[in-house]
Amino acid sequence: MIEKFDLILVGTGFASSFFLNTFLAKAKPTTRILVLERGRLDTHAWQVNNRRNTSQNPNDTFINTHPQKKWRFTPSFGGGSNCWWGVTPRMMPNDFRMQSAYGVGVDWPISYEELETFYARTEEMMSISGPDDGSPFPRSTPYPQPPHRFTDPDKVLKKAYPDLFFHLPTARASKSTPNRPRCCATGVCNLCPINAKFTVLHEMKHLYEDSRVTLILEAIVQTVETQAGVATGVSYLKNGVVSQAGADIVVLGGNAIFNPHILQRSHIRHPLLGKYLDEQIALKVTIDLDGLNNFQGSTSNTGHGYMLYDGEHRKEHAGCLIETWNTPNDLRIEQGKWQQRLILRIIYENLPNQQNYIKYDPNNPDLPETVYTGPSDYALKAMKKLPSILPGILGSLPIENLRIGDRPHSTEAHILGTTVMGHDPQTSVIDKHLIHHQVRNLLVLGSGAFPTVAPANPTLTISALSLWAAHHLLN
């Protein structure tokens, strides 16, 4: 006999956890929720002792057909919240309307204004530290935590660009919270030694201990079961045995590799399912400063520059977000110049491409395959212009030497697209409330929903969209 639940939730990362938070707040005492997580629960102590985020090798969970392009994620309880760096900008209003504003990409089916209160709620839940002297995007509330300390180069850039350079918003605490100590700038935020950054494991684990929730670890969801266009449950593999569970609502909260793969394997077809796999691309810039010291900031990256982010140039080429870095390992060794170095990370948006996708192989149904042909010309064009633009942008800094990396980083550790959202069922897999266009009691959360790839880091938007989706479902 198949055990029946009110809701089945797949995954325990940002997308699932923020959804579950809202859902539990309004669920009845008798509501039954099944959560299936493919990974193990690797405690923070285990992670620190082993210097890695997960006891499972992510590369064993999928096939990368273009290995030069890396896709980074954490298959364990808490998902990407274990390995993320904790950088939490919102997307800009025009990021949601790229087609209307600049004639490229597509418009999102949801506007910045619609998402704003959910952004604010997410920032509150994560205790985000952010600027208190302005913001690049409209805000209804101040940031919950004061900003981290600027470095001296940040102060120079802020003076030159008061409306375009800001403290970097982050989930690394600038002052201690009941659960977390203040960040002390260790510079290894992918696994914070002192647990100063927000993680699901640290801050939301109690949701999964709620009496209404049944959590099963190391349970790999294979398919969503449907009858007459209605989801009836899922089948999952645990300890070599395939089991089934039934539910009134099924919510996929895996990443943008696994969510489309589950749908493909379930034969819930759509021409664009799995398509538009992509992420931002970034260049490293190393600047030797002349007489100006760096590294005085109170966390690993401290500033966000919007000088090349939004504007008419996006009609022609990608916009970018400029991050200033503050990690001590970047110091110089020449006498007297130890702190006179600044590292920038220039993060470009990308135009999604159908040639980049998740492939389902019926002969090897357990492993999704990533196919990646490269970033868009839109992004590459912007990167080529950087050497001629950047020195002028940074004209207020005393620069001795500036070196731009000759190739982008192999990954930004964001996996986007593959179950894109939109109004039109012909050109999108899910609607503006993250509900599947055809199977109306199936929600597909997470970064797969992104129909375009903005320069901003996606986690805050992923989490806010989950709050938005849960709010709509319950109202």
Added chain:
Amino acid sequence: MGEKIGRRTFILTALASGLFSSLGGWWIIKSTNNVNMIVGLVRKKLHYLQIDEAGLNAFAKDFVREGYRASMKLTIISHFFIYTNLLDSMGRLNDLGGRIAKSFLLSSDFFWYGSDVTRVVKYLGFYDPYVKPCRNPFAKFN
């Protein structure tokens, strides 16, 4: 009375012991070479500093132990390329030397005493945020 060891077993055991001893000996020699090379690289890169000799040796040993990947790279480089000056001019050892010198600076008391080049620099312990977090010498919190 114990069983007699067969000739074949004896030969295989002897061969395995010999191989094990050789590899172990090779590793000890290489580790010693790595320690010496690290000491030399730090002295060269930070020629302007007076460095406590015992502390530098302790750092080099800790680097071999803790900086596993870099140490392996160093082993390979030192094993296959003995012409370090050539390597230095090629930049390969230079990059590694820079990394090791940075690691030493962060592991020492140099920045904690105001980057004073006139005093003798002491080794405090290998710079590893997972062993001793919150030792960033530059970060300020006010």
